[in-house]
Amino acid sequence: MPPKAKPAATPLPSVWAREQRTPDQPALSRAAIVREAVAMLDADGIEALSMRKLGARLNAGATSLYRHVATKDELMELAVDEVAAEIRVPELQDGAAWRAAVTEAAAGFRATALRHPWLSSVLGQAGLAYLGPNLMTYSERLAALFTAAGFPEPSRAIDTVLSYVIGMSTTEAAWLTTVARSGETEATFIARLMPAAQQAAAGHEHLAGSYTDAAAITDPVALRDEKFRYGLAVVLDGLALRLPK
Amino acid sequence: MPPKAKPAATPLPSVWAREQRTPDQPALSRAAIVREAVAMLDADGIEALSMRKLGARLNAGATSLYRHVATKDELMELAVDEVAAEIRVPELQDGAAWRAAVTEAAAGFRATALRHPWLSSVLGQAGLAYLGPNLMTYSERLAALFTAAGFPEPSRAIDTVLSYVIGMSTTEAAWLTTVARSGETEATFIARLMPAAQQAAAGHEHLAGSYTDAAAITDPVALRDEKFRYGLAVVLDGLALRLPK
DNA sequence: CCGGCATGCGTACAGTGTTCGCATCGAAGG
DNA sequence: CCTTCGATGCGAACACTGTACGCATGCCGG
Numbered sequence: 001m002p003p004k005a006k007p008a009a010t011p012l013p014s015v016w017a018r019e020q021r022t023p024d025q026p027a028l029s030r031a032a033i034v035r036e037a038v039a040m041l042d043a044d045g046i047e048a049l050s051m052r053k054l055g056a057r058l059n060a061g062a063t064s065l066y067r068h069v070a071t072k073d074e075l076m077e078l079a080v081d082e083v084a085a086e087i088r089v090p091e092l093q094d095g096a097a098w099r100a101a102v103t104e105a106a107a108g109f110r111a112t113a114l115r116h117p118w119l120s121s122v123l124g125q126a127g128l129a130y131l132g133p134n135l136m137t138y139s140e141r142l143a144a145l146f147t148a149a150g151f152p153e154p155s156r157a158i159d160t161v162l163s164y165v166i167g168m169s170t171t172e173a174a175w176l177t178t179v180a181r182s183g184e185t186e187a188t189f190i191a192r193l194m195p196a197a198q199q200a201a202a203g204h205e206h207l208a209g210s211y212t213d214a215a216a217i218t219d220p221v222a223l224r225d226e227k228f229r230y231g232l233a234v235v236l237d238g239l240a241l242r243l244p245k
Numbered sequence: 246m247p248p249k250a251k252p253a254a255t256p257l258p259s260v261w262a263r264e265q266r267t268p269d270q271p272a273l274s275r276a277a278i279v280r281e282a283v284a285m286l287d288a289d290g291i292e293a294l295s296m297r298k299l300g301a302r303l304n305a306g307a308t309s310l311y312r313h314v315a316t317k318d319e320l321m322e323l324a325v326d327e328v329a330a331e332i333r334v335p336e337l338q339d340g341a342a343w344r345a346a347v348t349e350a351a352a353g354f355r356a357t358a359l360r361h362p363w364l365s366s367v368l369g370q371a372g373l374a375y376l377g378p379n380l381m382t383y384s385e386r387l388a389a390l391f392t393a394a395g396f397p398e399p400s401r402a403i404d405t406v407l408s409y410v411i412g413m414s415t416t417e418a419a420w421l422t423t424v425a426r427s428g429e430t431e432a433t434f435i436a437r438l439m440p441a442a443q444q445a446a447a448g449h450e451h452l453a454g455s456y457t458d459a460a461a462i463t464d465p466v467a468l469r470d471e472k473f474r475y476g477l478a479v480v481l482d483g484l485a486l487r488l489p490k
Numbered sequence: 491c492c493g494g495c496a497t498g499c500g501t502a503c504a505g506t507g508t509t510c511g512c513a514t515c516g517a518a519g520g
Numbered sequence: 521c522c523t524t525c526g527a528t529g530c531g532a533a534c535a536c537t538g539t540a541c542g543c544a545t546g547c548c549g550g
Contacts, residue, residue: 028529046370050506061530063508068528072507124369125291127419131445136452143451155455159413160476164405167412174372200376206388207381210400231405238483273498296538306499308539313497317538 028060030068034078038116041079045177046118076122081132083119086112089141098149099236105142106165106232113169117180120173123166150243157239164235168228187217273305275313279323283361286324290422291363321367326377328364331357334386343394344481350387351410351477358414362425365418368411395488402484409480413473432462 036057040049051072052062069075089105092098113119142162146154179189194211201207215223281302285294296317297307314320334350337343358364387407391399424434439456446452460468 051508052506055530063510063531064529066508121366121369123419124365124367124415125419126423127416129420129423131442133445136445136449139455140446140449140452143449143455147451154451156472156475157479159472160409160479163412163416163476164409164480165412166416167408167410168404170369170415171372171408171411174368174370175374178371178374197376200378200381201385204381204385204388206392206399207385210384210388227401227404230401231408234402234405234483234487235409235480236483237486238479238481241482242479295536297536300499308500308541309498311539 028058028064028068030078032058033065033068034075034082037075038079038082041118042116045180046121073126077126077130077132080119080122080130081134083112083116084132084134084138086115087138089138089145091141092145092148095148095150098145099240101145102149102161102236103232105145106161107228109162109165110169110172110228113166113173114176117173117177120170120177123170151239152242152244157242160239161232161235164231168231172224172228186220190217190220273303273309273313275323277303278310278313279320279327282320283324283327286363287361290426291366318371322371322375322377325364325367325375326379328357328361329377329379329383331360332383334383334390336386337390337393340393340395343390344485346390347394347406347481348477350390351406352473354407354410355414355417355473358411358418359421362418362422365415365422368415396484397487397489402487405484406477406480409476413476417469417473431465435462435465 033054037049037054040054040057050062051065055062055065058065065075069078087105087108089108090101092101139158142158143154146157151157179186182189184192197211198208201211278299282294282299285299285302295307296310300307300310303310310320314323332350332353334353335346337346384403387403388399391402396402424431427434429437442456443453446456
């Protein structure tokens with residue numbers, strides 16, 4: 001409390017805090033915001049992301065984010081394109097190897113969808129209308145793959161396999177989210193859900209067997225993998241019939 | 246203002262309003278709430294539904310709804326099951342006609358998904374884990390259909406075609422929602438989006454053609470129908486290979 | 491007649507996305 | 521060197537949201 005300084009012009013504690021903070025972080029940038037948003041979404045799910053919490057994690061106020069991002073929806077759009085960069089699509093050297101290549105591209109999509117389960121929620125609300133660069137190159141590579149494979153209507157083939165992959169991945173991700181929200185492990189969650197499911201299935205003869213599968217409890221991950229591969233094989237078989245010659 | 250009545254026990258305006266209101270509506274009931282919620286969702290989209298607005302439309306306060314519904318999530322669950330009642334699955338008389346029957350069941354799902362675009366948002370967040378009675382009978386009938394068709398693994402076949410249908414319908418519904426939110430007709434929305442899309446596709450040789458399809462503007466509905474039928478045919482062809490004999 | 495119980499609702503709380511205007515800062519220009 | 525200026529951060533505020541609590545009121549069985 002030195003009485004001689006000019007108190008109004010430069011209040012000491014403020015200056016103190018400022019000089020430490022500014023060189024600390026690389027300030028606020030669009031890229032950093034999106035990166036941290038993805039991290040929060042992955043960690044705590046979609047409903048845990050709020051502008052205030054995100055700002056707090058970046059040592060910033062909530063409203064500061066709006067200097068770099070127009071709206072929260074735009075931020076989600078950027079987040080989607082951010083994770084879209086993870087999906088790898090192999091280039092096709094041998095035309096006969098298209099099945100393996102498409103399988104890899106599909107599995108890659110599913111893998112990122114399961115790594116970032118919030119993606120399904122966003123896709124359900126906004127679809128694939130996004131035009132982010134990473135999504136564009138993903139589409140481009142898919143198109144290149146299917147044309148190289150020799151499909152007469154590549155876009156039709158792409159839509160078909162993408163629809164299957166999105167549908168399956170979305171369903172899986174939603175289930176995993178539900179399980180995660182319960183705080184329990186998947187096996188115990190299933191066990192706790194079992195009685196309700198069996199009661200709901202009462203009177204439906206064809207459904208009775210669906211909820212007594214022990215594999216769902218012993219190794220649900222492997223069961224999901226197998227289910228995905230089965231359906232994908234079906235789709236690819238159907239597509240193969242449309243290859244000329 | 247008659248001074249002789251007992252004013253505290255029966256204040257006039259209150260009695261007036263009450264006697265009119267009580268026989269007016271069948272009061273508040275779970276069924277009425279769900280019905281009105283679906284109506285609001287259909288009319289104004291998912292983000293327009295709030296407990297307060299829903300209460301207002303039922304001549305009720307917002308918190309009154311909680312006497313009949315535990316939480317908003319539960320209300321959405323009920324709404325999903327409500328619209329699930331619309332989907333019809335034909336019974337299979339002749340085993341050879343399974344293709345037409347499955348096609349009808351798939352088209353029915355898609356039709357309700359497009360009639361209630363908010364469904365896609367909910368599915369993206371919660372999946373098919375719901376156990377409502379209507380969803381159960383839908384599953385049951387699907388199972389009956391695929392078993393009657395002679396599939397060795399009916400549940401695998403169901404998961405495959407359902408994944409495709411969900412993926413395609415979700416994508417379509419999300420697109421329609423985006424268009425609707427713009428307030429424009431689909432054709433003008435596409436026209437307005439075109440330059441951005443073409444700029445985003447710049448440098449991607451295989452994508453250049455995707456955004457110059459005139460059919461998307463002249464008759465987008467027919468184009469979507471055809472796209473859906475194409476993919477479904479692919480999936481059914483793949484499944485047919487797995488039928489014994 | 492009366493006591494209990496289901497139903498409706500007003501108030502309140504914690505939290506949300508977003509707007510606005512002010513403070514501060516680094517750089518550019520006289 | 522001083523000053524202006526544009527960019528950036530931020531505190532306060534607004535209109536909402538879902539929901540918990542407690543009070544009032546009506547109907548129904550004893």
